[in-house]
Amino acid sequence: MNKLLIGGLYFFTSTIFAADMALYPTGPSQDSSFVRFVNGIDQGLDIVAAGSNSKVGLSTTKPATNFYAIAANKEIKGKFVGGSINSDISLKVKPGEFASAILVKVDNKPKQVIVRETPEDFNSLKASVALYNLAEKQCNLASLSVVGKGVNLVEKVSLNQSVRRSLNPINISVQLVCDGKSLGSPLSLGNLQAGKRYTVFAFAGAKEPQMSFAEDTLQ
Amino acid sequence: MATSTLLAGISVLIIGDSHLANPNHLLNSLHNAILAQGAKVHSIGVCGSTPMDWAKGAPGTCGKAERIDSGTAKVSGMTEGATAVKELLQKEKPNIIIVVQGDTMGAYDKPSLPKSWVWQQVSTLSKEIGTTNTKCIWVGPAWGTEGGKFKKTYKRVEELSNLLATNVSPCEYLDSLKLSKPGAWATIDGQHFTAPGYKLWGDAITGAIITKVTVK
Numbered sequence: 329m330n331k332l333l334i335g336g337l338y339f340f341t342s343t344i345f346a347a348d349m350a351l352y353p354t355g356p357s358q359d360s361s362f363v364r365f366v367n368g369i370d371q372g373l374d375i376v377a378a379g380s381n382s383k384v385g386l387s388t389t390k391p392a393t394n395f396y397a398i399a400a401n402k403e404i405k406g407k408f409v410g411g412s413i414n415s416d417i418s419l420k421v422k423p424g425e426f427a428s429a430i431l432v433k434v435d436n437k438p439k440q441v442i443v444r445e446t447p448e449d450f451n452s453l454k455a456s457v458a459l460y461n462l463a464e465k466q467c468n469l470a471s472l473s474v475v476g477k478g479v480n481l482v483e484k485v486s487l488n489q490s491v492r493r494s495l496n497p498i499n500i501s502v503q504l505v506c507d508g509k510s511l512g513s514p515l516s517l518g519n520l521q522a523g524k525r526y527t528v529f530a531f532a533g534a535k536e537p538q539m540s541f542a543e544d545t546l547q
Numbered sequence: 548m549a550t551s552t553l554l555a556g557i558s559v560l561i562i563g564d565s566h567l568a569n570p571n572h573l574l575n576s577l578h579n580a581i582l583a584q585g586a587k588v589h590s591i592g593v594c595g596s597t598p599m600d601w602a603k604g605a606p607g608t609c610g611k612a613e614r615i616d617s618g619t620a621k622v623s624g625m626t627e628g629a630t631a632v633k634e635l636l637q638k639e640k641p642n643i644i645i646v647v648q649g650d651t652m653g654a655y656d657k658p659s660l661p662k663s664w665v666w667q668q669v670s671t672l673s674k675e676i677g678t679t680n681t682k683c684i685w686v687g688p689a690w691g692t693e694g695g696k697f698k699k700t701y702k703r704v705e706e707l708s709n710l711l712a713t714n715v716s717p718c719e720y721l722d723s724l725k726l727s728k729p730g731a732w733a734t735i736d737g738q739h740f741t742a743p744g745y746k747l748w749g750d751a752i753t754g755a756i757i758t759k760v761t762v763k
Contacts, residue, residue, distance in 0.1 A: 349565050349739050350609035351696050352595035355654025359661035397667070424663045450666040452673065452716040523670060523716060546667065 359423035362395040362546070363404055368432040368441075368462050368531045371410055375417075378405035391529065392542040395426060404429075413438050422446075426544070432462050432531065441488045449494050452523035458492035458544075461485040463530045463537035467506035470530050470537075475501040475514045490527075497522040504530055504539050515539045553757050555585030560639055562601055562632065563647025563686075567592025568612045570620040571742050573647060576749025578614050584757065589639060590614045593629045597651050598672035604631035632672065636679045643760070644681050645752075646672070646718060649688030650738050653707050656698040660706050669714045676718060683718035684756060687711045689748055690729040695737020701729045719759060726751035 365375045367386035375384045375393065384393055398404060400423040408415040408431045415438050421427045426445045431438055443460050459482045461470035471483035481502055482491040501516045512533070520526065525544040530537050559581055567573045567590055578590045593600065594609035607628035613621045636644065652665045676683045687708045691699050705724060712720045732744035740748060 349569065349736065350594060352565070352609050352651070354650060354697055354738075355652055355657060355661055356664050357657075359659075360664040360667055362663070424661065426663070447663065447666075450662060450670075450710065451713040452670060453713060523674075523714075 358400050361398050361400040361421040361423055362426045363398050363419070363421055364393045364395045364426075364428050364544075365406075365408075365417070366393075366428050366430040366529065366542075367391040367408075368430050368529065369413075369438070370433075370534075373408050373410035373413065373431060376407045376409050378407070390542075391540050392428070392527070394545045394547040396547045400425075408438070408440070415440060428460070428527075430460070430462055430529075432464060434464050434532075443488065443490050445490060445492065447492070447525075449492060451494055454494040455497045455520035455522060456492055456494050456525040457481060457517065457520070458490045458525075458527045459485050460490045460527055460529045461487055462532070463487070463506065464532045466511070466532050466537045467504075467530060469507055471505040472502040472528060473505050473510070475503055480505075495520070497524075502528065502539075504537055506530075506537060511536045512538055515541060517541060550583045552585040553761060554581065557585075557643060557760070558587040558639070558641040559589070559643045559645060560635060560641040561588065561590040561645040561647065562629070562635070563590075563592050563645075564596050564649075564651045565592065565594040565609070565739065566647055566650070566745075568594040568610050569739075570612060570614075570622065572739065572745050573749050573752075574612050574614055574620055575742075576745045577645075577647075577752055578749075580749050580753035581756070582617065584753065587616055588614075589616075589641070591630075591635075592647075593627070595651055596629050596648075598646075598648050598668040600629040601632045601646070601648075602672040602675045604634070605629050632675050633679060636676070636681050642682060643756075644676060644683050645686060645756070646676075646683065646715075647686045648672075649686075649704075649707060649711060649723075650691075650697070650699075653688065653697075653699065653703055655700060655703055655738075660703060660710070662710060665707070665710055666714055669711060673715050673718050683715075684721050684759060685711065685715040685718040686721045686752055687723050689723040689732065689740075690727060691732075691738050691740070692730050692734045693737065695734065697736060697738045699737040721752065721755050721759070723748065723752070726755065 367373045406417040428443045470485040472481040485491045529540045611623040611627040
């Protein structure tokens with residue numbers, strides 16, 4: 329009788345209840361953080377990491393590194409080095425943040441700008457394009473108009489700030505508009521791809537702002 | 548034994564987290580339900596695994612279990628882990644891969660969902676699968692019940708599911724939240740279901756997959 333009862337209970341419990349599972353983390357202790365380095369001047373630069381002294385070269389045609397995953401809220405140290413430039417980098421990045429450490433020139437002197445994004449628009453069905461306005465005195469408020477469409481992709485981006493926009497993955501060219509005036513040459517973004525993120529940088533040029541385009545790739 | 552031929556001739560690889568890493572979980576119910584439609588099925592579950600573990604391969608921390616067709620479940624040790632998905636797909640060449648991943652990214656005990664981390668995790672695995680051109684269905688988290696040792700909440704699981712729905716492409720998203728009402732399936736700890744709960748989830752997933760595969 330007892331065996332029957334025990335057998336019955338075993339059948340009941342094994343049918344109704346699954347085995348207890350170990351307690352495991354359902355996510356990280358804090359969100360991921362990322363940093364990249366950007367060359368916003370008219371000469372090549374190296375990024376030199378503090379400690380290891382490892383280098384990454386940044387040309388004027390490929391001005392941005394990939395985004396590196398880093399520990400949140402820990403100081404990142406290094407240098408922008410090139411010619412007479414030797415500019416220390418020091419920044420902390422919050423959880424969930426994508427930070428860009430950018431070297432630009434103001435009145436022919438190097439200056440660092442940190443642009444920070446905390447994206448909410450992750451979407452593998454859309455492309456995502458940001459405009460970073462780094463054009464200093466040449467552009468107080470920057471917009472990107474879509475060539476041939478008469479619409480703005482992003483608009484009214486303040487100096488040293490960014491604005492990002494999701495869009496369908498299409499082939500477009502954009503024109504930089506500064507304080508209401510079209511400046512510089514249009515830039516083809518090519519065939520934007522779904523799920524990919526991109527940045528258009530507006531840097532100060534010799535006479536007028538110049539655009540540069542990068543895919544925001546994770547290292 | 549097949550009771551239907553709706554998925555006859557199709558081979559299915561199922562990978563996932565703790566919901567597949569126990570012989571009483573989806574390793575039983577989902578595996579059997581797909582098998583009953585005439586498909587060949589290989590299921591692998593690694594407890595606590597996240598998408599990046601399957602993208603790159605990683606050791607486990609709390610157990611692994613595996614089944615092939617009508618064979619019995621093979622339960623491995625705590626440190627047995629995930630094999631990189633490309634390696635699995637190149638070796639097995641299934642017609643469909645089903646990814647059961649969600650709850651291990653919910654951060655239910657944290658004040659906010661780590662969106663950048665979830666995006667990094669999900670986009671890395673879905674891109675890896677995409678490079679193989681294998682049809683992929685991503686099964687998102689189910690409601691479970693609120694509280695328990697994982698501190699699951701309906702609000703957070705809904706937020707997570709919405710993020711997954713727009714980020715698993717080229718996989719198709721199978722929204723488990725649409726398969727039941729919140730709390731409808733009993734759990735043992737808020738996150739893992741009782742055996743009858745897993746039967747209901749496994750049957751509902753299978754029904755939705757049949758619709759995705761056969762109705763185009």
